[in-house]
Amino acid sequence: MNRVLDLAILGLLMDRDHHGYEIRAQLRDRLGLWSNVSFGSIYPALARLEREGFVEAVAAEVKLASLSTGSLSGERATLRALRPAPALGRKGRKVYRITDRGREQFALLISDPATLDDSKSFSLRMALARYLTPSLRVGLLEQRRANLAQRLFEMRQQAKTDDLDGYARSVMEHGAKAVELEISWVDDLLASERNNQQPLAREAN
Amino acid sequence: MNRVLDLAILGLLMDRDHHGYEIRAQLRDRLGLWSNVSFGSIYPALARLEREGFVEAVAAEVKLASLSTGSLSGERATLRALRPAPALGRKGRKVYRITDRGREQFALLISDPATLDDSKSFSLRMALARYLTPSLRVGLLEQRRANLAQRLFEMRQQAKTDDLDGYARSVMEHGAKAVELEISWVDDLLASERNNQQPLAREAN
DNA sequence: GCACGATATATCGATCTGATATAATGAATC
DNA sequence: GATTCATTATATCAGATCGATATATCGTGC
Structure with missing residues (x-):
């Protein structure tokens, strides 16, 4: 039921085809999901998305022995490609493409x-914001802003409660500052959304 | 294998006895672990900690009918307390105490x-920092600072890579700013650790 | 030739999440 | 004093995630 990883993977596949290993790297480098998502999440998620018809495997890219093919290596490659069951071969990347239903x-x-509750899923949406219409973008930003304002209030309250020692209070205060930082980020995005002199999105495909 | 929740629960029990429901609230209000930890984590974790001998259940606090006890309510309470199997009763909080091994x-x-990798586990340690010796505190802070500096460098690199659209870049830049904020927090803590004029910790216990 | 690090998929057990079930308590309303 | 309702409280389930491990190929350097 976790839609976050599904969203992230589909978002990457909107751009171009990918295989699992690459998806992990892109999640980190382009979508801001650091603390590397484990392969134990990626591969099951791809299998699930395929089962549901949102992505399809577009033939395993079996690397042929470059140009000078000795008969032996050629034969081995053929054997591997023909082997019946074991899921398109040991090795040989399985490249996935998004389907219409996936879109x-x-x-x-x-x-x-x-x-839209947590920072992680909000950041993910923003990293994919070029796929949203301007009005949807503004809607999400405004809702996130409201959530954050509410949260800031709660954290301020908590930081004031008396039975905290200095360290715990410091944690709460830092948490509040982090929320403030995110609020000002959202405000910047909203501002550049409203007077879109310099549009943030390049052509979306 | 997730030590984070174990650490959090044991940390709360260092202070005083707690039951599961209360632990969840304290995790949020005192240890800064918002986005409420689910009961499906809390109760199995307590069972695990009990199995390993780190905590012990100190009798279910069966709420007796306050002072004016009608015979009927008294009888019901007795019945509930005597019922043999079902794990110290439906209802009636199960209060846990930390053992010596738990300490x-x-x-x-x-x-x-x-x-010490992620923000969450670091914040947790800081919320419990009064239980650390000053030198251990400084050690953890310095190591965290080094981790963050490394990470900031990586995020700066990523924000500069060319094939990002404006939104994705904005996400990366915000991420970098969040890391900067955490670095300055760590620096503040280190500073007040070194000239501990106003010690952050009240008496530990 | 061959050692080694990077690329790549797959799977396992333990754990975590989000949802749901169950039930007692306390307070308000009638 | 009956009834509704929110809060307190424990428990469990399916599905998802993590961290570790296994396996195998590719590319580079020696």
């Missing part, structure tokens, strides 16, 4: 305002 | 410098 699902997931 | 385990977990 629909992506549009659904990215514009769903229900799951 | 040892806590000391071990909180001073382990290996698992």
Whole structure:
């Protein structure tokens, strides 16, 4: 049921085809999901998305022995490609492509305002914001801002409660500052959204 | 294998006895672990800690009908307390106390410098920092600072890579700013650690 | 030739999440 | 004093995630 990883993977596949290993790197380098997502999440998620018809495997890219093919290596490559069961071969990357149903699902997931609670999923949406219409973007930003303002208030309250020692209080105060920083980020995004003199999105495909 | 929740629970029990429901609230309000930890984590974790001998259940606090006890309510309470199997009763809070072995385990977990990678576990340690010796505190802070500096460098690099659109870049830049904020927090803590004119910790216990 | 690090997929057990079930308590309303 | 309702409280389930490990190929350097 975790839509976050589904959204992230589909978002990457909107851009171009990818295989699992690459998806992990892109999650880190382009979508801001550091603390590397484990392979134990990636591969099951891809299998799930395929099962649901949102992505399809577009033939394992079996690396042929470059140009000078000795008969032996050629034969081995053929053997590997023909082998019946073991899931398109040991090795040989399995490249995935998003389907039409996958695109629909992506549009659904990215514009769903229900799951906007945590920083991680919000950042992910922003990293994919070029796929949203301007009005949806503003809507999500405003809702996130409201959430953060509420949270800031709560954290301020907590930081004031008396039975905290200095360290615990310091943690709460830092937490509040982090929320403030995110609020000012959202405000910047909203500002550049409203007077979109310098649009943040390049052409979305 | 997740030591983080174990550390958090043992940390709370160092202070005083708690039952599961209360632990969840304290995790949020005193240890800065918002985005409420689910009960599906808390109760199994307590069972695990009990199985390993780090905590013990100190009799379910069966709420007796306050002062004016009608015979009926008294009888019901007795019946509930005597019922044989179902794990100290439906309802009636199960209060846990930390054992000596639990204290040892806590000391071990909180001073382990290996698992200092993410913000969440670092914040948790800081919320419990009064249980650390000054030198261990400084050690953890310095190591965290080094981690963050490395990370800041990486994020700066990523924000500069060319094939990002404006939104993705904005995410990366905000991420870098968040790391900077945490670095300055760590620096503040280190400073007040070194000239501990106003010690952050009140009496530990 | 061959050692080694990077690329790549897959799977396992332990754990975590989000949802749901169950039930007692306390307070307000009638 | 009956009834509704939110809060307190424990427990469990399916599905998802993590961290570790296994396996194998590719590319580079020696």
